[in-house]
Amino acid sequence: MNDLAFVLVALPLLGAVVPFVLGRRAPEMARVVTVAVLIAHVAVAVVVAALVATGGPLTYVVGGLPAAVGIGLLVDQLSAVFVVLVAGTGAVAYGLLREEATGPGDGLWLLLVAGLTGVCVTADVFNLYVFLEISGLAAYALVAGRRGTTRALAALQYLLVGTAGATLYLLGVGYLYVSTGTLAMADLRVALPEVGYASPLVVAAFGFVVVGLGVKLALFPVHTWKPDAYAAAPVDVAVVLATLGSTVAGYALVRLVYGVFTVEFLTAVPAARTALLATGAVGVLVGGYLTLRQARLRRMLSYSSILQFGMVVVGIATATSAAITGAVLLLVANAVAKGGLFAAAGLFERTLGTPSIDALAGRGREFPVVSLAVAVAFASLVGLPPSVGFAGKWYVTVAAVETAEWTVLAVVLASTLISLAYAGRVVEVLYLSPDGNSGAVAADGGAAAPTTRFRGDWRTTALVAGAAVATVVLGVASSGLAAWIAPVVEVWL
């Protein structure tokens, strides 16, 4: 049964080869294979989660080597959450949004899913680097799409920054290896205190690992690739990346900070904790300021992610079990809400012919379901109950009060107010502005915005509505989710 942990990664990885081979000659066949692999992947993910629920964590060592030199896989309660999220998003976004069947493109999609799954289940720090780069490579190529120079430039910038980040992470792994002689997370956890948490090697390793993953998370000030890449990418790619890309890197950060370096490291090296907290707090404030200044919906959503991941890092830095639970819930909340919002942004862009927020004036009645879902998703980003975003902020707030960390409390409050400002603006434009059709848009002297309804819009609507429902359902079930990951968090602390 433990072999399923291996199948989880191997299935999409090997499946990715088929669409590449079929290529452009048989794109329809490639599409059938891709859908089959994605559905099977979801099934395996659900079975694995059920196994974890009944029998505890699954471990597997690839090739049957000893874990010290082999590659270990581990699916515990925490990884199971993200594995299900990755598999589900990969399948749903493909089924509802993927536009044209192209063999190589479908291969890249499966490669992306394989890489992201790998990051979630690996128990080896070097293997984590490899999976980060597999998912990264697939993401760069998907952002570039099949044509278009704006996309190519955004993808190239994403590639240069992302690879530099991954290489810094690799340097951190090198320092860990030099100081301990092992790469398995479980062994590192034991070996690091023997080296001494305050040793320059270990502190440098922590710095490189956090900075490297920080690039993938798009924390301020290494966030610049994200708005460009997510605004230029095809809609289906933007949705899957906004949902999963940085979320999985955030999971990796939680896993490394608490599963490898442990909370004792943060106690022994207060500077590390302060740096995390400062990075997160500055990210919230600057990200929020930049979000408010955006005139285009997709760019605004990207900057909002920078704020949200700042919150996640603040949660990680607070270092109590409630704070870690809050950080994980915030990761899930941001993923679900951003997926739905990017899909809605794509629908608006296609229907109205412009990415600007002002063009949405008075369109609430035209897209009744999507607009309502957008409002719900934004409510989750702000942190209004009963959404899952509220639950995440609640846990971080409780942790801040417990530890008397008033800075954290202030940051949570600031993030809520800023989020309310930008979310309120979009919802207000949608519902309360006079219809922009006769006024602002035409006054630009631009082409009249096409308002033809496309076939297939119901699919996007279904996805956006599904994301909105998920934020509420997960919010109501948030205490269950917290209890589900509690075994992992308790062991860490």
Next chain:
Amino acid sequence: MTAAVSLVESLLVARGAYVVYALLVGVGLFVLVDDDNLVRKVVGLNLFQTGVFLFFVTSAFRADGVAPLLSSGGPYVNPLPHVLILTAIVVGVSVTAVALALVVRLHAAHGTLSEAAIREAAAAELEVAER
């Protein structure tokens, strides 16, 4: 003065590989950030990665170590970092290939390798599209 000289000398003799690694990483990152030419940016990224690879391979060294073949008696140099870096080199080559493919696409469209010029052209196109 002589103290400084002997310090540099001891650094180079005992830690020469680490000095080279730090230089490669520094030069690579600087070129990646500072240069306007897209191809040179990709080369800078490669230098940066190569520096990190060198650090790993250096860490495998031990005095009097021999290649880890069962036929030759130990002590062996550590084979694991070499294996890791073989993997990392493959990753690096793939990333470079994707990067150069994107550069080719940009060059075909804009006829230049200068990032600033391409950005300007792209911004101008965007303005036309929005007007």
